[in-house]
Amino acid sequence: MLDSFLRSVDPEWPATLGRLYPRIHAVDRDATRIWFSLYPLLLHERSEVTGDRAAFEVFYQLRGPYRLQDAIHTSHRFLYGHRFWPAARRATLSADVAGTLEETVAAVARQMDHPEPLSLGIAAIALMTLRQAPERMRTSEPAPSSSHTETPEAWLKRREAKPGFFGRLTSKPRIVFNEQDPAGSFPLNPTQDITMAACEDKRPYHLHDPRCFEDMGPIPVECRSGSCGTCWVGVLGGNENLSPATAYERKRMEYLGYWDAGFEDRAAARPLIRLACQTQASGPASIVIPPWCGVFGPTRREREPGRHNEGGCVS
Ligand code: FES
Incomplete structure (x- = not known):
């Protein structure tokens, strides 16, 4: 039923x-x-x-x-x-x-x-x-929940923590890509795009995600020009530190189909789903790296006829 x-x-x-x-x-x-x-x-x-x-x-x-x-x-x-x-x-x-x-x-x-x-x-x-x-x-039975004592308020505070004055002087801001892992972040030179910053992280992510290249960080990348859609991420926190989505990124997201009608505010200056290679960060942020990537915007447009057919083809 x-x-x-x-x-x-x-x-x-x-x-x-x-x-x-x-x-x-x-x-x-x-x-x-x-x-x-x-x-x-x-x-x-x-x-x-x-x-x-x-x-x-x-x-x-x-x-x-x-x-x-x-x-x-x-x-x-x-x-x-x-x-x-x-x-x-x-x-x-x-x-x-x-x-x-x-x-x-x-x-x-x-x-x-x-x-x-x-x-x-x-x-x-x-x-x-x-x-x-x-x-x-x-x-399929899940594993029993492990005991967590952190309150949601403490979790949120950790996500939104801003470095103090001396912190800003002595250390770089970080992009967190796994909030549960103390090692799940990489440093950022402000105004870098997120994929460029990720490339400074030389840990062997390619051993766990075949889409990653050796020495190129935890975010899978291919074109670095907004064409392929490999580098899409979700933004959990720090959105105010990210550059607004440009008209070009919007067109590409429409083509790629990642902005799902109803679940994503496509008109927002800083949407929750972004192309990391098109997004510059000026301060800390927390992101989710999706486990897959693809191109299904044309199919989405068949379903949602009101959507624009912009962005060009992906070869
Ligand atoms: S790496 Fe291709 S769209 Fe970002």
Whole structure:
């Protein structure tokens, strides 16, 4: 019953999340929006109906693990609410339709026994995960949550910490790409673009992500000119330290299809989803590096006829 309900409300997700976002704790509000941009239903639907996965991946220029079903327990690691995932999964699997999609998300969140602002984001993610990966959701058990004592306020404060006067004099600002890992950051020379700064980080990221090149940092890059879409990132914090998106970056994002209708404010001066090679940073920021990249803007435009067909082709 819940499965068929979820299949019937696909078009309602953007408006529903728009109403839920103000109720989500600030620590996970933008993170939830980023997650929904990272796992678009459109790509899932197309991948479900393809008869030739290899041809599908070539057509959409897909690289890296793009299917939510392969990452149901880890896709949301960058959320504070990730620690509540076992409870969110349990509540989702025992849930029934509770009226509208919004009411169903809220009902799942209530079953989790945590304050609603901390539960809503991961509850919405759990329902979308059930929508995209029902079998895996039911049969794959997550590892028990490890104990975390950091409060969401402390987490948020750490994300937004600004160096003091002497800190600015003595050390470079940093771009954090993994908030859970004390070593998950690299230094920045202010006004550098984010991929250029990442290249100064010589750790062997290519051993874990085949899209990365040796000695070129944790953010996969190819063209460095805004064409290929390899370097897309989500911005969790420090957006005010990033350059506004230019008209060129906007065109490329439309072409690449990363700005999902409803989940991303395309008119914002500093959107939450950016091309790192087109984004200069003047101070610290916290980002999410998606595990995959591809080009599906043309398909998105077929679905959303009102969208501009700009940005040119990617050869
Ligand atoms: S590296 Fe190609 S778009 Fe940034």
